[in-house]
Amino acid sequence: MSEALSAALALLVGLDSRLVEIVLLSLRVSLSAVAIAALLGLPLGAAIAVSRFPGRQAVIVVLNALMGLPPVVVGLLVYLLLSRAGPLGALGILFTPSAMVFAQSILILPIVAALSRQAIEDAWREYEEQLRSLGAGRMSAALTLLWDTRFSLLTTILAGFGRAAAEVGAVMIVGGNIDGVTRVMTTTIALETSKGDLPLALGLGMILIAIVIAVNAAAHLTRELAQRRYG
Amino acid sequence: MSNGPILPLRLADVSFAAGGRTIIDRISLEIETGPSTIILGANGAGKSVLMRLMHGLLKPSSDRIDWYAPERPGAPRKQAMVFQRPVMLRRSAYANVAYALKIAGIPEPQRGALVRDSLESVGLSHLARRSARVLSGGEQQRLALARAWALHPEVLFLDEPTASLDPSATREIESVIKAFDAAGTKVVMATHNLGQARRLGDEILFINQGRLVERAPVEQFFSKPQSAQAAAFIKGELPWT
Known part of the structure; x- marks a missing residue:
């Protein structure tokens, strides 16, 4: 165990090229997924927050439930969509990083949408009378709220990123864990552990945890600073 | 801001109920241009709800509220409201006033002067760049008044604007309200x-349990209240604070 640990540290300190490549691909995939999920999820959350329509409660319940989507199930569904016989098979992106981005976007879209819906609806409760009094329509109210809750929304986005970076099931299925092409941190850890190559698995594990902690620290600091600066 | 004045405002037998409870009970009245109108009453009498009905934030459960010239949806509003607790956006004091102008459709090049002018008029020019939500309660309320001022509303509704402020902040707010009045709002x-x-106030509308009990000029209301409830309210509220 201690041997494995020191070997892992040696990989980290030496910036082993294989390891760097894997980490960079992980970041590229998860950051792309989070960007797509934010682009779609934030407006969706804002729209649900300020609108009133029949079945709204049901939509919210489903959205909240989807936050707990099992990654392997998402992986399976995206696999079926992208496989050669599937509806999107013509794209030919199965077993590429694009497929992994696709799957992770679907996985975290409900997280971004549901958490932003909550944050924006809380703000809406506070702002509604004032904004309506000024004559703001729902559309401009939604945009105002998106901007005014920007620090809460940043936390929401980072929560999505944490989930994407840490999941293994979806990327494993649609990426295929191909060495040098679709191998990311989590799939490598799973593979190397089963092969018995603990140093690489351990090293990646440490990086993954460090990234998650760094992301959360950044979110926390941003909120603290924003709270002090903007109230 | 096109077309003519929106006043007078006419309420005909307006009621409002929520959760099976009648909050406003068949109030009929007319609000005209000119004298400042005070809606007076105990906590829970229905003052805030009445004001929200007039301002259009609530819809009456029955009967009608008519402005002489109703505002067109989407057009800049000719009425503004200042709430007991000001709601400020997470941006600078300046940007909060500019926001109201933007919503009202004032083109960007014209906003700067209007914002500076209205911050000046409430004595907040020196805090223009400060973040609005970290200002004191009194400063936030003055900023809310500046936000209303920037639009030069024909009618300004104020819902207990000084209820959570200390005496000196209250004085500042009152002097701004007087300035609104003097400017013809x-x-x-x-x-x-x-x-x-x-x-x-110039005239008092006395509300008790959702009903309009008495309407009189200020002096007359305080010296010779016509109703027993008003007399009791005046007596009970002493000393003058």
């Missing part, structure tokens, strides 16, 4: 504070 203010009603 129709002031309609809810309060339970008799001293404030006297200082700022």
